[in-house]
Amino acid sequence: MNSRLSPRTAFLLTLPPVLWAGNAIVGRMVHDMVPPIMLNFLRWALAFVILLALAGPVFRRDSGLWQHWRRFALLGLLGIGMYNALQYMALQTSTPINVTLVAAGMPVWMMLTGWLFFGAGVKRQQVIGAVLSIGGVLVVLARGELAHLLELRLVAGDIFMILATIAWSLYSWLLIRTTEPAGLRADWAGFLLAQVAFGVLWSGGFAVGELALSDAAIHWNWQLGVALVYVAVGPAVIAFRCWGEGVRQAGPAIAAFFSNLTPLFAALMSSLILGEAPHLYHAAAFLLIVGGIIVSSRR
Template identity: 55%
Template structure:
């Protein structure tokens, strides 16, 4: 795997930080915005914000049409499925369960790489996954591993499993795209243009899901200043900024390494939740952070 440079570390640390905030906001939005509607509004706003930066790509309809299957695939995975399932899970499952299942991301990332891309995990990656997972479990257990035995899984846990698998496929598609999306055949799209195309295709699925939610009788959005601020945050931070950094990080370090950085999300989420609830960070937050960083370092070292 590629050695970690300060730039790569920063690129892969920002998305977990922003996505932790997304999880906290998504949990706070329960009762104010239906989950699938929240996902659609988030990406509709993100698409509008991306238009001034990426509109030139829309002037190449032929290039888009020739690659529509791949673009639709990653749009549905990264915009529609992953985010919708996450917001849905935050409604029907507990935060501890969602975080516990999300901690399995490195396993799914390595599995997808081995089964569909011929990239087999190394012993160091297995060891790194174990260290990183131990850190996440320590946060979930709040320093008491016996608490894990009392976890009860509900229907919402299935949603986050679907979300994680979708994200693993999405990340590998970024790292190993089809020939039409590799140089020299790849269109000359910058990051904003490429992300705009993804969100445009992703809105097809997100919009259909939101429409179905409304048709089934979901409560209307409770519009207020807080909801508007929350939508602005999830459209800019976890969407535009995080996706830009994640795409660069995956390209530079690979999906497997990025998955270990992704396990920083529950640590950041725990700290943010503690801040919102007025609770001071505990000793196990620091230990968990050290374990996760150790997993990143071990998995990325060369022999």
């Protein structure tokens, strides 16, 4: 694990926020078509089929999956069964701006998780970087005006996003605690499929419970079909592949700052969808977030 960023590592950690920003927008667009936990299950079930075609041999006895099934079951629970299900639930009951604000605490949660559970130290430049990065997110959320921040109110749904952020922090730290064979770790599709296999079981169980405890229903149409393809291929397979490799190279603490690019990209995408041009505060937020990344990644 290298504490300095190469251009390749920076790209690996920047692409997932772009795809995840699209995921948040799509999740909001289809929230009336499919229940949130069912959406998460359908997303990963489709991703499972895609990965199965790429890395089916991972289910062989000698692949290392079955010897380390508890680790993959935990990764599948945190990163697949919980994180996006909680995010989709948050989008059902909270406003997108509040969800984004709660998620902006990722660098702080990542540092606390590493310190409390993984023996990681907290360096001064990481704290400074966190302040800069979160400041950039707040600029976006405030749309350049302090009054907008003062109007924010947390609601019950925001608790879902807090839990999602903690789950993702634990997931990212566990990624670098390598116990599986090197061959399995080197096979990105097989390594991800090992997580998704258990994640589908977790999310499927949660989806069954959701249907049993509510009157939610799926309203199939072509828009939902396109949305499922996007969230399965982009934010799931491609983003998880890039994030896993980026975390391995840069470490969870530094990678967390890149996650704060997600609300910036989401704001830009929303502006494009609504036909609005980007504003000057978007540029200011970008500089603050990138500044946080640069400061936190220095030796």
